[in-house]
Amino acid sequence: MTDRAQYTPGPASGAQVRKDGEKWTLILVRELRHSPEKVWQALTDPAHLREWAPFTVDGSLDAVGTVKLTWVGTLQALETKVTQAYGLNVLELGDMRWELEPFGGGTRLTLWHSIDRRFISRVAAGWHISFDVLDHLLRGTPIGRIAGGEAMNLGGWQRLNAEYGKQFVLNHPAGRLRRLEKSWIDKDL
Numbered sequence: 340m341t342d343r344a345q346y347t348p349g350p351a352s353g354a355q356v357r358k359d360g361e362k363w364t365l366i367l368v369r370e371l372r373h374s375p376e377k378v379w380q381a382l383t384d385p386a387h388l389r390e391w392a393p394f395t396v397d398g399s400l401d402a403v404g405t406v407k408l409t410w411v412g413t414l415q416a417l418e419t420k421v422t423q424a425y426g427l428n429v430l431e432l433g434d435m436r437w438e439l440e441p442f443g444g445g446t447r448l449t450l451w452h453s454i455d456r457r458f459i460s461r462v463a464a465g466w467h468i469s470f471d472v473l474d475h476l477l478r479g480t481p482i483g484r485i486a487g488g489e490a491m492n493l494g495g496w497q498r499l500n501a502e503y504g505k506q507f508v509l510n511h512p513a514g515r516l517r518r519l520e521k522s523w524i525d526k527d528l
Contacts (some may be wrong), residue, residue: 343482348471348495351502354463356456363456365463369470372445373477375427381473382430382437391473393465393486400424400432408433412487460507464499465490 353368371378381387383401388394397407397416402424407416423431430437434453439446448470454462468490475482490496 343485346471346475346482346485348468348493348499351463351467351499351506354467354503354506356459356507358456362453363459365450365452365454365459365466367450367452367463367466367470369448369474370442370445371448371474371477373474375439375441375446377477378439378446378448379427379430381477382439383424387476389484390476390481391469391484393469393484393490400430401426406432410487411484411489460500460504461491463503463507464496467499467503468493468496 355366357364357366379401381391383399385396385399388396388400394408394410396409396419398404400406400421403421405418405420408419409416417433419433421430421432423429423436428439436451438449440449441447450466452462452466465486468485472482472485485493
């Protein structure tokens with residue numbers, strides 16, 4: 340294992356938020372220099388997931404069915420359905436959907452995660468770190484899982500949380516409207 344004390348997450352990037360009715364979805368995109376086969380294995384194999392993901396499962400995710408999923412920092416295993424598992428392309432698990440597509444000799448990995456809007460920037464920061472850990476694992480330089488409270492105690496997590504929070508407000512139409520209204524108010528004063 341590579342010295343994880345030297346790990347620092349890069350700047351917030353590759354994320355957006357969509358709202359459909361009352362449903363909020365965090366969308367994260369990461370381009371990895373690894374084959375779809377290698378990325379798929381890391382997404383579906385329980386042993387690989389234990390090395391990078393913020394959850395563990397009691398079985399493989401490469402087929403439709405039910406698994407017990409436990410988020411890091413919780414003790415309760417939740418029965419979660421794998422509703423889609425199209426080898427090397429799509430994995431749908433509970434409130435998450437993963438898509439893999441070949442891209443420039445590697446893989447573009449896209450995650451859609453439906454989540455309570457109050458936690459979107461926090462979850463984006465956590466997934467950012469998990470994706471970094473995944474990339475290290477796939478490169479053969481594992482640094483070990485950094486998730487839950489451990490991720491939140493990492494110096495870069497606070498910065499990522501703030502950066503994603505700022506991006507999501509700036510990119511959300513209501514946020515632009517509030518800033519525009521404030522600029523009008525400031526001009527009138």
